[in-house]
Amino acid sequence: MNWRKICAAFCFVWAACTAQAQDLPRDAGLPLTVQAAVALAALNDFDENAGSFEATIDLRLRWRDLRLMRTDGNMSAPPNTFRDAAAQERMAQIWTPHVVLANQLGDATEGGLGLRIFSDGTVEVLRRLRANFSVNVDVDRFPFDRQKLTIEVVVNDRSTNEVILRTSQSDLDFSKVARGVSLSEWRPGVVDLISVPLAGWYNSSNARIVASVDLTREPGLPVASIFIPLIACLLIPLLALWLNRMEEGVFQIDTFELVNIAIGGFFAVIALNFTVLSNYPALANGDNAVMRLLALNYATLAGALVINILFKRFGVIAKLFGLYVQEQTYNLMLWMLPVCLAALVTAILWVAYV
């Protein structure tokens, strides 16, 4: 009977101690500071149309739990290091912050787990994982745009009254893009960390660190595949003007033939529009150089159509102002329209670039 009581008491004390060890460390006061760092080990994919990217990241969290301090006083002893299953087992016995990646899409593939417990009670958890993340894509400056890939680290079970996330110089030094990381059509920049608490319920908030990596687009491919055809299409309405000729104010080519060119141009631009937006649907949701050039194409084609019909079919200008005013107006448009178009195209591309 006594043994039973002793065993029960032992189990109770053991369970109480374990539960206590898994509680939030309060010995150094609250809120507990957890230092967070995120390094980009690999950038596997970036789908700007879906607004997502796939990356392999190293997430490092460090905090101090005085309950885990060495009791033998040997503070210069090396840290206790645990890997993978051993780390998981040890982590189950101590308190660890419940951190989630708020913009993660789907499940992550774990690539390794490390745990180090230092003599002074500092705990370091290092996780490597590969996951998809959502990202806001802004293509206003396409094809000279930059995107910011973000990873949001959030403590979701404790408010900022209990746990806060901070970054120190060591975290900033850790948070880098690994050498050799590359992505087709994109050039990665530097990693930045910023603490932006996430508003919670009842006037509380959760600690959040936003790690971001700058990506700069290499404009070569989009320029070749999109902008050259778009600019080439602008020649179609000009052809509908240039192919006519005039003798003493009288047009020599039938309107029908020239209007056919403009109508053909409309179909060409519609096809190009469809092709471009199929490959880059993100471009459809905003004001960017591609949409502006498409608009310019449609407007110029419409202009060529209107000019052909008004000038040649109905001779509106000749009827209103005389044959020679029409002749001069038409001659003027032959060079002024291309010059204006060239200026507008240059401006559209330049504005995207600056």
Place this chain on the structure above:
Amino acid sequence: MKFRSYGIPAIIVAIILTIGGAAYLTSRLFSDLTNSVEQSRFAIMQQIMQTALNDAGSKALARAELVADMPEVKRLFAARDRAGLMATLKTAFEDQKARYGIAQGQFHIAPATSFLRLHAPDTFGDDLTKFRPLVVAANRDHLPMKAVAIGKSGPAIFGITPVDDESGHALGTFEFGLAFEPMLASLKNAYGLDFALFIDEKPLIEFATGVDPEKLGEQNRVGKFIRFESTNTELMSALVVAQDLAALSEPAPLVRDFNGLARGVMLLPINNASGTMIGVLAAAADFSGTRAAASQSAIWQGVITFIAILMLSGFVIVVLNGYLLRPLQLLADRFAALSKGDPVAAIADSERFPNELRPMVEVLDQLSGQQNDTGSKA
């Protein structure tokens, strides 16, 4: 002189000068506006840094005064009980250090001898006169003070206050020092700016003997300064170079490019209590938004100006050519043919010629009629 060669170009030049001049003046006004926006941002960046330093000093001083007013602390300090003071304040100091960036806490005895460092209790008794003018001044003048200084554990923002016994006799001073790192991190979070702290290498190496030697490494050397803290090392090391800091004596703005984006950098010299410059605090903001807006505006303004000039010039060309020069040319061709006795064809749509040309058309019609009559009689 040919009117087509001189008259029309003269009108076009006048159009170019008028519209171009107006566009240039407007662009200057807009450019001035952009500059003033950037200048005000620089001023705000300077204010943010100065206010943060001042506030940090006040926070350190408030905490120091709280400790200095504790009867137990007064009693133990009067008794020069180092162990007692450490036992009383150890936990409170560690909490403050862990959560509020209070990196240093120290009692001094006049004129400036370290009595107890809460952050390094094993180091005491050294004379601080040479590198801590704030401690000397506070002990000498018996006044609470705040300033940036380089302590044994590194640079910090100090608040120092005299400690008196119950009868008002001076026992010494007590100070708290706030570390720069948490202050810069919270400023970055609040304002979205990046910061770096540069400290003069010579006093840093001489006095801050407790600093991690890795911080003093070659990778952090910027001329005669050490980049001691930074919220984004890669960015700040590209933005602030040795020449920027070399001759700095007052707040100075500069604009640099990083990865193709314009960044505004404000450099604020940091002086210690005796007015000697011991470092520079730098703040960097992304100016690419204002720069891009200014450039885009300038581009569109240029294009609109260009198209406006083209359209006005085109209008002038159409009016002068269509109503005047082209009819005159047709009339001249026919008069020339008439003078040579060649047959003259009627001018199409001549009834739409301006009234001023109508008499010439009528004369041409008469002469060509006479020529036709003569031809038919012959």
